[in-house]
Amino acid sequence: MSIDIDPLREADGITVTDHIENTQFEVYTDRAVDPRPRPESDHYFPVDTSVAVETGSIEIPRVAVVQTRDSDGNLLTRGDCYEMPDGTYHVGIDPAPTKLYLTFDSAFAVSTTDRTTRIDLDTVGTVGLGFRTLHQTPAGTITTPTDPESLMDAVSLLGSGLQTTSPERSFPTLRGHPPLIEPGEEFSVPERVEPVDSGVRIVVPPEYRYLYPVVSLAYYFAANVAPGDAPRIEGDGWTYPLEPGFETRTAEVLRQSFHLDCLVRTEGFYPVDLHERETTALDLDWERLYNLPLATRLGEYLEVPFRDIEPELPQWTLTTDVRPSPGNVEMLPFVAGELSIVRSPETVTPVADDEGVGVGFLGSPNRSASPATRRDSQVAGASLDDGEFVRGGASAGATRGVDPSADRGAVAAQTDFVRPEPVNTVEHAWVGDGVPLDANKATLDAYHRRLEAGQVEQSRISVLVVCNDEQMREEGDVADLYGLRDMVQFDIEVRHDLSREEMRDVLASDVDFLHYIGHVDERGMQCADSYLDLTDEDLEIGVSAFLLNACQSYQQGEALIHRGSRGGIVTLSDVANSPATTLGRIIARLMNSGFNLRTALHVAKRELITGHQYIVVGDGGTTVCQSRSGMALVFEVKDGRHDEFNLSAEFYPNGNHGVGSLASLNLDAIENNYYVPSEVVCNAVSTQEMSELLDLELLPVFYKNGLTWAGEFDLD
Incomplete structure (x- = not known):
């Protein structure tokens, strides 16, 4: 009990x-x-x-x-x-x-x-x-040998966290956290982890590259996972092959079954008017499907060709690449709990410094930038070729305390960049060795801290802005952007030119979000009197989340994660000051609006090409505060006719409002609910309606290919 x-x-x-x-x-x-x-x-x-x-x-x-x-x-x-x-x-x-x-x-x-x-x-x-129970904490930890066949028994118990096998498990509050998994010599299951007999069986070859991609399916279907030659899903009297295209088909099964559960659940406890239900082209007996056992219902879902349902599906939120190594088994419950699409690449493309990562991001400022980099610099009002200083050191412009003749490259030589295959989802995480380009470097330590954080109840949220270079004081004004919230109280402090010992004290403090502005190089974070290298210092870390807006801050940020932080945003290369300042201000507003790190950086990349020089480390789901509506919401506004506007609103899962939550817009023309993730489109919105809508919450608004904010959007 x-x-x-x-x-x-x-x-x-x-x-x-x-x-x-x-x-x-x-x-x-x-x-x-x-x-x-x-x-x-x-x-x-x-x-x-x-x-x-x-x-x-x-x-x-x-x-x-x-x-x-x-x-x-x-x-x-x-x-x-x-x-x-x-x-x-x-x-x-x-x-x-x-x-x-x-x-x-x-x-x-x-x-x-x-x-x-x-x-x-x-x-x-x-x-x-x-x-x-809200079950955001695992019921226990399964101990298992890490060979694939033994691990299958552990993965078969991930669904024990579900509160129900009905279609309502598509609500995040009815999907409890899966039990944890840790390596051990013998298989052991705690008393509170009880198997669920859903009648679904997933058969895959006993290899990590086949087992890892089905962990989200095993969790969501409460499925038994067994070894076999041909990858497939089985129920009572039916079989669904997972080949050809194994990883693609597993992703399709997750998206299709989840979507149909969201439609079918309107026959149950929550008979709401759901947009996706009313607009579907599928002609199914929804009431009968609702009352079927999970395995039978899934079999009927999979009789619908994916091509028939694909146009209705929203863009899925997250893909996680988990390298097929026994060292990654402990990450599986966290990946499954996020309902991530999972891939398990056997090989990965390394990235050499002289490749330029497609747009010259790994080149130092003294090298020729690609056209994409130059274009972004011009948009930001600065050009590296014009001598703008960077936040590391090697530049033709102003620097602090760095030998400009040093051949620094992008990061220290021992760091290996990898280029994951592109994804069709909003967000992308990477589990394994190497520094991924354009993906969240997810780490086990950070995900465990998500559990330790729990449901913290506090009256004030602490934000500390540290600016260690007077030439970057403009970004220090981001302090004015934190705390622009009703009903949420912030303690905001700005400090300048901290010494090494003062920086140690800052990092040890119980701060919810650290926004660091300054220089970083191979010696560490530059302070007023010396350098503080987090990779070899015996530091106490109390900071929960951070933005290290400095050149090549990846290794310093990774050290923060390993020593106690939950998640942060770091850079992979030298960054010019003007676009770095712009990005810092964008991230500040998004974190203040309740966005998590991954979604915040996704939005910033829409505005700045140089956003691709940044990645998230640790737990990409980390937030500083909850948004007023509970989820991350981004508007795109276009001019309509006769002083009217055309609006699209994208809802992203966030915190407790995860995948499958219900959402709507406070507009007279929007009468239905939508499930998250979703895009709501409403045309011919009057100026008054738009004004009233934008007054409800501090939100990012894309207008005429640029980013502005609710409250600042000029309706005239």
Whole structure:
């Protein structure tokens, strides 16, 4: 049992202990209660544990929204202050440390204070309380030998984290985190990791290059993975081949099945008006599909040719390349939990410094830049050939403390660049040796820190801007861009010209986001009196996330990840000051708006070609704060006719609002919900409607091929 319910000792009510999330909270009643077991099926939504108590009120010590449904599950109302007449009700209280549902027969009233939420029944009676773990923390760690056949048994248990096998598991809150995997001499499974019999079987040859690409499918289908010659998926009476084109077909199966689950789930707990359901060209019996077992339903999904459904599919968010090595087995649960498309390249293209990475990014500023680099420099208002200083040292312009005659190249010689194959997804992560171009260098340490971070509740978010070069003071003004948020409080500090010891203290501090502006070379981060090399210093690191906006900052940033940070953005080459300043300001605003590191850099690359000189290290899903709408949202606006605008809005998964969340736009013309990721298109938006929409949240807006911001967009 993952959740325990016990009577309170010094007050009236119960204590709820979630052993998976390591959380505990109290629910108060108006009299002493003795909770007794109650069938989980009494609740409209899935629960892990259910009890019944006799009480006249339920109160929790936090401000929440109360959602009320009738006995058939129809949504009646939601809010924090209202009354309901006699009836049979299913009530949800959100947020709470676990999902909390009530069921009872009585009229009732909802009220809140600045600290509590209370439900008062008209008469004392039986109240059923159901609890479901949010399961963002793994239930345990599976120990396994790392040979492919043994590892298959561990991968077969990834689906134990699912809260349901119904189509509702396409909601992120019903997909618990998969159990972790660690190498060991013997196979061992903790008690709380219980297998799910979904009836789905995935057969692949016992090789890493076949096993790794199916981990997301194994998790999402709660599938048993078994060795065999021909890669395939099997259910009761059906078989679906995964060849030819093994990795492509596994990606297609994930996208197709997830999309159809999102459409079919509208027949269940959430009968919302879904845009994708109303616009699909498929003629399927949605209600019948909803009521089928997972394996049977999947078999019918796969009878639909992918070419028939592909035009309806949104661009998937993430592809992760996991090199086929036993050393990468511990990353598999994290990759699967993100529902990433997975590839496992046996070979990889190395990148030599003199290749120029296609656009000259690995050349030093003294070398000739490619046309793409020159074009970007001109857009940014500077040219390396015109002697603009760079943030490393070797330039014809102003530098600090660096020998301009040194042949530095792009990074230290021991760093090997690799060029992953291009992806068709928004984001791209890399698991394995080498520094990937245009991909997030994902590391196990950082993903474990995601779990350790948990659901941190804090009233203020700390941002520290460090500028160690007076010629870069312009970017130091980014401090003004952090904290431009209602309902979110920031502590923002700007410091200049820090000494080596002062920089050590900064890195050890409990800062949510460090924005570093200055020079980096092979000696480390330049300080006012010396250099601080993070790769060989015995440092204590407390900084959670960072942007190291300096030349060739990859190795310094990687050292931060290994020593305690969760994620950051770094450079792979020398960067000219003007475009670096522009990018720094873009990243500042996006992080302030709740974007995660990967999506923030994706948006910045749309504006600046030099954005490809930067990559994310560590956990690319790291955020500084939550956006007002909960997810990352990017507008593109085009002029329409008669003072009207044509708008497209892209929703990206972010934090707790992961793949499969529901989203909509606050426009009269948009009546439906969309599932994330999605693009919402609305034409002929009036000036007044556009103004009201842009006032709701600080968002990036692309207009006339340039980036501006809600609040600054000129509607005239």
